[in-house]
Amino acid sequence: MSDISFDGRVAVVTGAGGGLGRTYALELASRGAAVVVNDLGGSVEGRGGDSTAAQRVVDEIRAQGGDAVPNFDSVMTPEGGANVVKTAVDSFGKVDVVVNNAGFLRDKSFLKLTWEDLDAIVDVHLKAAFYVSQPAFAVMKSNGYGRFVFTASNATFGNFGQSNYAAAKMGLVGLSNTIAVEGARAGILSNVIMPMAKTRMTEELLGDFADYLAPELVTPMVTYLCSEACTTTHGAFSAAGGRYASVFWGLAQGWYAGPAASPTAEDIQAHLDEITDREGHLVPQSTTDEVVALSKHFTR
Numbered sequence: 174m175s176d177i178s179f180d181g182r183v184a185v186v187t188g189a190g191g192g193l194g195r196t197y198a199l200e201l202a203s204r205g206a207a208v209v210v211n212d213l214g215g216s217v218e219g220r221g222g223d224s225t226a227a228q229r230v231v232d233e234i235r236a237q238g239g240d241a242v243p244n245f246d247s248v249m250t251p252e253g254g255a256n257v258v259k260t261a262v263d264s265f266g267k268v269d270v271v272v273n274n275a276g277f278l279r280d281k282s283f284l285k286l287t288w289e290d291l292d293a294i295v296d297v298h299l300k301a302a303f304y305v306s307q308p309a310f311a312v313m314k315s316n317g318y319g320r321f322v323f324t325a326s327n328a329t330f331g332n333f334g335q336s337n338y339a340a341a342k343m344g345l346v347g348l349s350n351t352i353a354v355e356g357a358r359a360g361i362l363s364n365v366i367m368p369m370a371k372t373r374m375t376e377e378l379l380g381d382f383a384d385y386l387a388p389e390l391v392t393p394m395v396t397y398l399c400s401e402a403c404t405t406t407h408g409a410f411s412a413a414g415g416r417y418a419s420v421f422w423g424l425a426q427g428w429y430a431g432p433a434a435s436p437t438a439e440d441i442q443a444h445l446d447e448i449t450d451r452e453g454h455l456v457p458q459s460t461t462d463e464v465v466a467l468s469k470h471f472t473r
């Protein structure tokens with residue numbers, strides 16, 4: 174197995190002024206990537222901002238002999254996202270890798286959720302990933318090479334108090350899967366990381382369990398997904414505490430009512446076991462895969 178190098182590659186890591194993003198930026202730079210360290214600064218609830226976080230990580234990378242520039246834009250606006258990519262192109266001539274990682278929390282139980290907390294979370298996690306990735310996709314497509322990593326969360330499985338966050342993070346799965354489909358012919362791979370790590374975002378939520386979850390234990394999975402060596406696309410991976418596992422969105426074989434049937438709610442009730450049986454399920458790689466699976470019933 175050969176060493177994974179990022180020599181000649183340009184990477185953008187959003188929210189890289191601390192926590193997980195910092196570890197990604199340091200690792201990619203140590204393996205030869207020129208890195209744009211984006212971070213707006215600010216609190217864990219996304220309030221305020223300062224340039225010291227991104228600059229500190231850039232200083233750390235440079236002190237280790239690596240190449241990096243800071244970017245202090247908020248990724249929550251189209252202009253900010255475009256400027257992150259412009260920083261990469263102006264400084265290093267291109268962008269090969271984007272790790273969409275910036276974010277914050279506004280946890281509230283569903284009935285207490287305000288629209289302001291919904292908008293902020295959708296903006297920073299979901300819309301920001303569009304704002305950064307669309308201009309990056311244009312550059313990657315013209316170069317015939319690219320790697321995207323989108324940061325989701327195990328909140329997508331459902332977590333008390335995180336309706337806004339879980340919905341935004343699940344949206345990223347759809348975005349990544351679509352970029353994987355649209356980018357395939359241009360050498361662009363796209364995957365999702367679902368990390369668990371002790372950072373300022375989680376140390377209170379996770380309690381003693383957090384001590385098992387060093388952020389550096391997420392980094393190898395992200396580094397692999399960002400690399401030339403990566404062969405997977407349209408994937409999602411949980412990475413936590415040294416355990417790495419594929420997460421997937423599957424389609425059961427299901428129950429087919431028959432060509433001339435007019436199924437009723439009672440038929441659904443009667444066949445629920447078949448509808449929910451996961452034996453022989455498919456993990457579709459595109460909408461077409463579901464259409465093909467369905468069309469086997471439609472033989473005239």
Ligand SMILES: NC(=O)c1ccc[n+]([C@@H]2O[C@H](COP(=O)([O-])OP(=O)(O)OC[C@H]3O[C@@H](n4cnc5c(N)ncnc54)[C@H](O)[C@@H]3O)[C@@H](O)[C@H]2O)c1
Pocket residue numbers: 187188189190191192193194211212213214215216217219226246247248249273274275276277297324325326327367368369370371372373374375
């Ligand atoms: N730590 C975990 O266990 C965990 C679990 C699931 C998902 N995540 C996700 O991982 C990512 C990193 O989280 P973390 O745990 O390292 O938290 P963190 O708070 O340490 O890092 C997030 C960084 O994003 C930056 N940021 C916030 N808003 C920004 C904006 N508008 N523009 C640019 N930068 C901005 C912050 O300043 C901060 O440095 C987040 O997307 C988070 O939702 C983390």
